[in-house]
């Protein structure tokens with residue numbers, strides 16, 4: 001789904017904080033909870049609310065951040081010298097508790113042949129300690145349901161699961177449709193809060209060599225009625 005300027009913050013804000021705790025949610029998902037003095041004011045809008053996550057580099061003790069203002073975050077970011085420029089990756093709000101200013105982030109963890117996590121953000125998430133610095137740059141929503149949609153259909157692999165979970169939690173109670181979610185292992189399936197009319201279909205990949213997302217797309221094709229004309 002394309003980004004819609006209407007769903008992006010007019011003046012995105014940078015939220016500086018620190019890790020509160022981290023725990024394994026399912027075998028392939030590590031949940032990191034972060035907090036900070038400004039977090040209670042995070043303008044959480046539900047659905048697939050996402051942000052740019054800034055992390056310190058492995059050799060750094062502190063987190064150096066660009067001076068960000070407005071939507072063109074990348075100019076000041078790439079102007080920073082490479083050796084101090086923080087790692088940046090896109091993540092979704094997996095949970096938000098304004099009362100305590102706590103925000104959950106769910107990181108997919110892929111392990112390499114040696115069993116160690118791969119991917120800079122997942123490596124960080126699996127090694128964090130309380131007090132480690134983080135920063136979030138609010139990016140708003142991508143999900144944009146037309147008002148006249150009769151059904152909602154969601155398809156995702158495990159990287160999109162936090163977004164699907166947020167969308168299901170936020171949809172009006174009368175919504176009908178289906179969410180097809182591919183996960184690496186059977187044990188990665190979990191309860192999702194959703195309207196009663198939303199069917200949740202788990203597609204378990206169970207193959208370390210398969211390309212993530214292909215099984216979900218195949219499942220979608222099996223369920224999609226295509227007329228002989230191809231329309």
Ligand SMILES: Cc1cc2nc3c(=O)[nH]c(=O)nc-3n(C[C@H](O)[C@H](O)[C@H](O)COP(=O)(O)OP(=O)(O)OC[C@H]3O[C@@H](n4cnc5c(N)ncnc54)[C@H](O)[C@@H]3O)c2cc1C
Pocket residue numbers: 050088089090091092093105106107108109110111112118119120121122142158159160162163212
């Ligand atoms: C709007 C948006 C929201 C997102 N929200 C989330 C979210 O909430 N949670 C989430 O986990 N992802 C999310 N993603 C995906 C995430 O941004 C990407 O996976 C990103 O590349 C991770 O950053 P990284 O720096 O670790 O990437 P890299 O270091 O480039 O790693 C890339 C990805 O490859 C994966 N990878 C590494 N080794 C393997 C392997 N052997 N097999 C398969 N994959 C492997 C890593 O786990 C990592 O996810 C989101 C993406 C977008 C666009």
